[in-house]
Amino acid sequence: MASTACKRLSAQSPSGASVLRGSSLSHLKRVGPDKDAPPLSVLPTGLLCRSLVASAVTSTPWLLTPAISFLSYICRPRRPFLLDVRRNRALAWLMKQTVYKQFCAGETLAETRATMGRMRDMGFRGTIITLATETVFDHGKNRVHGLGVESGADKRAAICPAIASWRKRILEAVEILSEGDQLAVKITGAGPLVTEALAAGELLPLQMLDALDEISTRCKAQKAHMLIDAESQLYQLGILRAGLELMQKYNRDGHTVIYNTYQAYLKSTPASLAEQLAAALDGGFTLGLKLVRGAYLATDKRSLMHDSKQDTDDAYNAIALGALRQCLLGFGGTDEGARPFPSVRLILASHNRESVLAAHKLHTQRLEQGLKTVPVVFAQLQGMSDSLSFGLLRLGGAPEVYKCSTWGSLDECLGYLARRAAENRDAASRTRDEYAVLKAEAWRRLRRVFATGR
Numbered sequence: 001m002a003s004t005a006c007k008r009l010s011a012q013s014p015s016g017a018s019v020l021r022g023s024s025l026s027h028l029k030r031v032g033p034d035k036d037a038p039p040l041s042v043l044p045t046g047l048l049c050r051s052l053v054a055s056a057v058t059s060t061p062w063l064l065t066p067a068i069s070f071l072s073y074i075c076r077p078r079r080p081f082l083l084d085v086r087r088n089r090a091l092a093w094l095m096k097q098t099v100y101k102q103f104c105a106g107e108t109l110a111e112t113r114a115t116m117g118r119m120r121d122m123g124f125r126g127t128i129i130t131l132a133t134e135t136v137f138d139h140g141k142n143r144v145h146g147l148g149v150e151s152g153a154d155k156r157a158a159i160c161p162a163i164a165s166w167r168k169r170i171l172e173a174v175e176i177l178s179e180g181d182q183l184a185v186k187i188t189g190a191g192p193l194v195t196e197a198l199a200a201g202e203l204l205p206l207q208m209l210d211a212l213d214e215i216s217t218r219c220k221a222q223k224a225h226m227l228i229d230a231e232s233q234l235y236q237l238g239i240l241r242a243g244l245e246l247m248q249k250y251n252r253d254g255h256t257v258i259y260n261t262y263q264a265y266l267k268s269t270p271a272s273l274a275e276q277l278a279a280a281l282d283g284g285f286t287l288g289l290k291l292v293r294g295a296y297l298a299t300d301k302r303s304l305m306h307d308s309k310q311d312t313d314d315a316y317n318a319i320a321l322g323a324l325r326q327c328l329l330g331f332g333g334t335d336e337g338a339r340p341f342p343s344v345r346l347i348l349a350s351h352n353r354e355s356v357l358a359a360h361k362l363h364t365q366r367l368e369q370g371l372k373t374v375p376v377v378f379a380q381l382q383g384m385s386d387s388l389s390f391g392l393l394r395l396g397g398a399p400e401v402y403k404c405s406t407w408g409s410l411d412e413c414l415g416y417l418a419r420r421a422a423e424n425r426d427a428a429s430r431t432r433d434e435y436a437v438l439k440a441e442a443w444r445r446l447r448r449v450f451a452t453g454r
């Protein structure tokens with residue numbers, strides 16, 4: 001029997017259909033208690049209503065464009081009272097109840113923990129939580145923009161307050177992780193001393209190295225992973241290097257504590273990834289490979305990225321499917337001169353239905369045929385692509401699915417929210433599909449109320 005769940009999942013998107021067209025769907029069997037209910041039936045009605053409103057805005061260009069301008073404006077440092085969420089309580093309340101709650105986990109760890117509990121109740125394996133503070137380098141304006149980052153970078157001081165505060169907040173967040181939850185970190189959130197070192201290609205300050213060590217050790221003790229986020233290009237090479245050093249130390253003896261994030265939109269990614277695959281092979285450790293397309297299209301140097309969306313899609317799929325086949329960038333496979341494939345664990349972070357379904361299909365097929373592959377899990381951001389996340393949970397092979405959620409004060413999260421809004425503008429067809437699926441679910445519930453009176 002061809003899987004109804006998979007058909008429904010792929011049919012929600014024209015692009016999703018193409019990836020499975022002409023292929024057998026027998027590897028994908030439905031799971032879950034109510035097999036005939038659509039994937040979004042798991043979504044509590046309150047969340048469904050909020051998602052509907054958010055999706056209506058993101059899928060309507062004349063609503064989204066002013067929303068993006070508004071979000072970008074209120075991120076600026078010196079804003080008038082009416083547009084300052086730190087001073088204007090009415091605005092803060094409105095933002096918190098709408099856009100913040102849709103996309104973010106909580107302003108405090110107690111709120112974040114409650115959100116994580118709700119994710120688990122909806123069937124996700126766990127939540128990936130990440131503190132919002134970060135430093136973005138805007139290449140076009142040649143400006144550094146610290147979002148919620150503490151200032152003050154006195155190189156002579158024994159202790160840097162920004163690193164100390166970042167370390168404290170991250171360690172407190174590790175404490176609330178339950179089995180299955182993960183921690184993601186934005187290294188640039190630790191402030192100017194760290195970003196200056198990253199930009200200059202220098203070693204991170206000792207205090208930061210100690211902090212990263214302590215966080216990794218605590219994550220290992222909690223059986224959690226630490227995913228090091230990819231950030232602005234100016235800092236990214238240094239971030240990849242720092243992540244590699246942590247992997248060398250912590251991803252041994254059957255543990256994969258650390259993951260680096262690789263941005264498929266960068267032309268340089270195959271070279272950096274090949275270098276890190278070689279290091280894993282030579283050093284005998286596991287490479288934690290979190291793959292994303294990349295979120296800094298609007299601020300990074302354009303020439304460093306692929307010229308078109310299709311090129312980025314091809315690059316993403318080539319890495320994801322290559323890793324799953326254990327044949328990637330000269331590692332694995334039967335080509336002359338290919339080196340053995342190192343130990344790799346894969347996190348596919350994406351809302352792209354086509355990429356995600358193709359990867360899940362290949363992974364399931366290889367397992368069924370007894371072929372070599374690597375462990376893979378899937379992750380989507382809170383408030384985005386819920387139909388894909390819930391649909392994945394119902395597929396055969398019981399894929400592990402995570403929701404990734406950002407926490408921090410409303411003010412700290414504004415930059416993150418502005419980026420999500422801009423990303424939705426660039427993914428118009430996906431947001432329209434998502435809106436259609438949400439509307440269909442709302443109508444289904446309304447019809448049931450009229451039919452059964454409940």
Ligand SMILES: Cc1cc2nc3c(=O)[nH]c(=O)nc-3n(C[C@H](O)[C@H](O)[C@H](O)COP(=O)(O)OP(=O)(O)OC[C@H]3O[C@@H](n4cnc5c(N)ncnc54)[C@H](O)[C@@H]3O)c2cc1C
Pocket residue numbers: 228229230231261263265292293294295296297305306307308309310312349350351352379380381404423426427430
């Ligand atoms: C769980 C999770 C964790 C994430 N962590 C990170 C992280 O650490 N660092 C990070 O940078 N991002 C991160 N992201 C965001 C990610 O990089 C993407 O911005 C976002 O997921 C949208 O890409 P997509 O794969 O979902 O699919 P799609 O919506 O199909 O792709 C959109 C993406 O395609 C690319 N693109 C769009 N237009 C063009 C163009 N004209 N030319 C070239 N490329 C183009 C951009 O990368 C854009 O974001 C994360 C996403 C998720 C789901």
